[in-house]
Each structure stands twice: as structure tokens, then as C-alpha cells.
Amino acid sequence: MSASKCLRCLVRPSPTTLPVSVPQHVPKNIAPFSTTGAKAGQNPKPAPSVPKNPNALQPYRSGKKMTLSKFKKNKVIDRGKAPLPGERKAWRKRISLSNDNALPVPWLTQMRPGDMADSGNVAKVFSLPAGLQDQLRACEAFKPTQSWNMFRTPSVLVRNETVDVMGRMQQAAGENKTARLVLTGDKFTGKSLMLLQAMAHAYLNEWIVIHVPDAQELTTASTEYAPIPGTDPVQYMQPNYVLKLIQNFRKANEAVLSKTYTATAHPELPQNITVNTPLLNLCQTAKEPEGAWVVFRALWNELMAKNVPRPPILFTLDGLAHIMKMSDYRSPSFELIHSHDLAFVRHFTELLAGNTSFPGGGAVIAATSRSNAPRVPSMELVLAQREAEQAPRGAAEVPQPDPFFRGYDKRVESVLRSVDVVRVNGASKPEARSLMEYWAASGLLRDTVDEKLVTEKWALGGNGVLGEMERAALMTMRI
Numbered sequence: 001m002s003a004s005k006c007l008r009c010l011v012r013p014s015p016t017t018l019p020v021s022v023p024q025h026v027p028k029n030i031a032p033f034s035t036t037g038a039k040a041g042q043n044p045k046p047a048p049s050v051p052k053n054p055n056a057l058q059p060y061r062s063g064k065k066m067t068l069s070k071f072k073k074n075k076v077i078d079r080g081k082a083p084l085p086g087e088r089k090a091w092r093k094r095i096s097l098s099n100d101n102a103l104p105v106p107w108l109t110q111m112r113p114g115d116m117a118d119s120g121n122v123a124k125v126f127s128l129p130a131g132l133q134d135q136l137r138a139c140e141a142f143k144p145t146q147s148w149n150m151f152r153t154p155s156v157l158v159r160n161e162t163v164d165v166m167g168r169m170q171q172a173a174g175e176n177k178t179a180r181l182v183l184t185g186d187k188f189t190g191k192s193l194m195l196l197q198a199m200a201h202a203y204l205n206e207w208i209v210i211h212v213p214d215a216q217e218l219t220t221a222s223t224e225y226a227p228i229p230g231t232d233p234v235q236y237m238q239p240n241y242v243l244k245l246i247q248n249f250r251k252a253n254e255a256v257l258s259k260t261y262t263a264t265a266h267p268e269l270p271q272n273i274t275v276n277t278p279l280l281n282l283c284q285t286a287k288e289p290e291g292a293w294v295v296f297r298a299l300w301n302e303l304m305a306k307n308v309p310r311p312p313i314l315f316t317l318d319g320l321a322h323i324m325k326m327s328d329y330r331s332p333s334f335e336l337i338h339s340h341d342l343a344f345v346r347h348f349t350e351l352l353a354g355n356t357s358f359p360g361g362g363a364v365i366a367a368t369s370r371s372n373a374p375r376v377p378s379m380e381l382v383l384a385q386r387e388a389e390q391a392p393r394g395a396a397e398v399p400q401p402d403p404f405f406r407g408y409d410k411r412v413e414s415v416l417r418s419v420d421v422v423r424v425n426g427a428s429k430p431e432a433r434s435l436m437e438y439w440a441a442s443g444l445l446r447d448t449v450d451e452k453l454v455t456e457k458w459a460l461g462g463n464g465v466l467g468e469m470e471r472a473a474l475m476t477m478r479i
């Protein structure tokens with residue numbers, strides 16, 4: 001393009017319209033050349049202004065900038081109040097145990113202490129008494145994934161497996177032994193609910209209950225940890241987790257703990273605890289994470305004290321696979337810590353392995369999960385082997401380890417080597433029918449419950465998988 005053309009308007013400038021430009025490098029307040037000393041000091045007169053031709057070629061752009069968003073207003077987006085720390089998690093984990101829109105079921109009876117161990121009650125639905133609901137809520141036995149929020153009162157179906165598990169618990173307590181059980185089975189068959197039933201049975205029969213609602217909280221490095229001085233190999237405590245556990249434990253077991261007394265004095269605790277103090281007072285000394293581990297140790301020693309009257313104890317844990325592998329914690333040398341080196345987890349695994357037992361008898365029950373669980377080949381293999389060994393002679397072949405696989409964990413095998421495996425299957429048709437009649441009486445199932453409907457929903461639910469049946473029959477009613 002020709003340099004003599006105006007770049008903005010394409011008008012050819014004439015020599016007369018060109019502005020007289022002052023060279024930019026000459027400072028304005030410097031005196032022009034002069035012949036006298038007097039003139040030399042005077043300020044120069046301003047140069048006569050040249051009228052501006054808007055079409056003339058400008059050396060520099062001046063004036064307004066063109067802004068494209070001139071007529072746009074800045075929108076103020078109101079995002080509301082930001083949720084406080086922990087608020088989202090609390091919302092996600094909230095449990096509602098009642099639905100006022102569901103009908104009360106007139107024929108429903110409240111659960112009594114012996115109901116779940118009685119084989120005559122198989123395929124019957126029982127409601128949980130209000131006091132028991134509080135205890136189960138305190139120890140976080142209800143899960144947000146279960147369908148409690150659909151019914152008027154929380155109720156459970158007694159199944160064959162329920163009677164079996166409760167029978168083993170009763171027998172162990174009667175013989176001052178500790179039953180060691182692992183509940184396994186397909187997804188949504190009701191393993192967590194079986195744990196809840198075991199806890200309900202224990203509370204109604206005045207046992208002491210310790211419950212770990214989700215084992216992954218212990219091993220995913222989401223809670224503080226510290227090495228315990230004087231342990232070899234080093235074990236780690238988790239003071240914050242243990243504090244929360246003691247507080248829930250105290251709320252849930254208040255009645256029994258106030259009737260159980262200390263066997264020794266505990267001067268090491270934040271408050272001095274003397275002999276014959278209720279265990280409830282001992283639990284109340286756990287107020288800060290700093291002293292929580294010492295309180296837990298004292299409480300554990302008391303629960304395991306021999307030669308003093310102790311009620312049966314139930315220790316339950318949901319999500320077994322999470323504690324049967326390396327944890328996400330690291331040692332000071334940055335090596336992964338095995339879950340069994342976490343001291344709290346070790347208390348559980350020692351019981352499950354049969355190395356320790358409760359003095360007044362009881363049970364230790366772990367449930368596997370299919371929804372949220374890492375793959376642990378050692379655990380899967382040992383549980384399959386145990387199941388085959390327990391089957392009637394020759395009914396199942398005992399699985400063998402893969403000779404080319406190097407990932408088996410000896411520590412896991414030694415813990416699970418002698419446990420009893422209980423498989424939770426789909427419900428039978430009479431059990432399914434009873435539950436569906438309860439759904440219909442609650443106003444959640446509109447169809448008439450007959451043989452045809454039961455068979456249809458039972459088949460749709462993968463041969464009586466209760467969670468799947470709920471989906472098939474009540475999915476439109478989910479809140």
C-alpha cells in the first residue's frame with residue numbers, strides 16, 4: 001500500500017493539510033537558539049496551534065478507545081450462601097427414618113429380644129422400637145443407601161440367614177466364646193442389613209456393641225495418625241477417629257456401660273478413674289483427640305478384663321476389604337503402612353483371627369461389600385476356600401491359589417484362615433412375599449400381592465436379591 005494514503009479513510013492527504021509536527025525528541029521548555037544572554041533565559045512562546053484536520057494522517061492514535069462491551073451491563077450472579085465446611089458431607093450422609101406419607105402398618109409388631117433368633121419368625125417383618133432406633137442411629141448402623149426414608153417406621157424382615165447368625169451369636173455368648181463370622185454375598189443382598197440385625201439383637205439382649213460403619217475411613221488416609229511410642233514393629237494410632245468412635249459408643253451403649261464397672265484404677269487418664277467406676281464415666285473422659293488414644297486403650301483393657309463380670313460384646317465392621325490390604329498411610333521412610341499395623345484395626349483383626357477373645361463371650365462380625373470395595377485377591381481366595389471347606393463333604397472343590405500370581409498377602413490369609421463364612425443370598429419366595437405385603441400395606445406397592453406378582457418381582461430382582469427387588473417394585477417411589 002502507498003505510504004502517502006491515509007490508512008483509516010483512504011483519502012490522499014494534500015501537502016497543505018499535513019500537520020506541522022514538532023520532532024518528538026526536542027524537550028518543549030528548552031530555549032530556542034538566541035543571540036543575547038537576556039533572551040536565552042526566557043521561556044519560549046507556545047507554538048501557534050494548527051487546526052486539526054480529522055482526515056489528516058495522525059502520527060499517534062488519540063481519542064477514545066472502541067469498547068465492544070459498551071452497552072453490556074455487568075451481571076451480578078447470586079450464588080447464595082456457600083455451604084459451611086462439612087455441610088455437604090452431612091447432607092449426603094443424612095438419614096431419615098420415617099416418611100409421614102407412608103401408611104402405618106396395623107399388623108406390624110415391635111421386635112423383642114428373642115425374635116430374630118427364633119426360627120418360627122422366618123419370613124416375618126418386625127418394626128424396630130424407638131429406643132433401639134436411637135441406639136442404632138448413634139452407632140451409624142443405618143446407611144443412606146438403604147430405603148428407610150420410604151416407610152413410616154424402620155422395619156426388617158427376618159430371614160433364614162438372620163436366624164442362623166443370631167443363633168451363632170447366642171451360642172457363643174452362652175459358652176463364653178467369641179463367634180468369628182464374615183458375611184459375604186452378591187451386591188444388595190442385605191449384608192449390611194444383616195449387620196444391623198446383629199446389632200439390634202445385641203442391644204435388645206444387653207450386649208455391648210462396637211461398630212465400624214465404614215472401614216474405608218480407617219485406611220484411606222483421611223484421618224490423622226501418629227506412631228505409638230514403644231511399639232515394635234511400629235504401630236500407628238488414629239486419635240481423631242477413635243475419639244468419634246468412643247463418643248458414638250458411649251451414646252449407643254449408655255445403659256449397659258452405666259452398669260459395668262472398672263476393674264482397675266486409671267491414673268493415666270485426663271480425669272482420675274478409680275476402681276469400681278462405671279465405664280460410662282471412663283468414656284466421658286475422651287473429650288479431645290490428644291487424650292483419645294489413651295482413653296481407648298483403658299476402655300479396651302477394661303472390656304477385656306478377666307475375672308470380673310462382663311456382658312457379651314459384639315464388634316462389627318462393614319467393608320472388610322478395606323482393612324485387608326496396604327493402607328494409604330505412609331511411614332516416616334515414606335513406605336506404605338499395612339492396614340494391620342494401624343493399632344485400632346489390629347484390635348479387630350486379632351479378634352477375627354482368634355488370637356484374642358472377649359472374656360464374657362460375644363461375636364466379631366465383618367461384612368464384605370460389593371458396591372465400594374477394592375479387589376483383594378488374598379481375601380477372596382481365603383473366603384472361597386473357607387466356604388468350600390464348610391460345605392457338606394465333597395459338595396465343593398477347594399479353590400487353589402494361582403501359582404503365577406505374586407500378589408497374595410500372608411497377613412490377610414493368617415487372619416481369615418479360621419473364620420466362619422456366612423453367605424447372604426437372595427431371599428426365598430415366602431420371605432419376598434412377606435416383605436412385599438409390608439410394602440403394599442405401607443401404601444408403596446399399589447398392586448395386589450399374589451403369586452404372580454411375587455414371582456415376577458422375585459425374578460426381576462435376580463432371584464430374590466432384596467435391593468434389586470426394591471428397585472423393581474418401588475423405584476418410582478424413591479424420594
Ligand SMILES: Nc1ncnc2c1ncn2[C@@H]1O[C@H](COP(=O)(O)OP(=O)(O)OP(=O)(O)O)[C@@H](O)[C@H]1O
Nearest residue numbers: 146147157187188189190191192193369370371467
Ligand atoms: N432383611 C431385610 N429386611 C428389609 N430390607 C432389606 C433386608 N435385607 C436387605 N434389605 C434391603 O435391601 C437393600 C440392600 O441392602 P444392603 O445395603 O444391606 O446391601 P449390601 O449387601 O450390604 O450391599 P453392598 O454389597 O452394595 O454393600 C437395602 O435397601 C435394604 O433395605
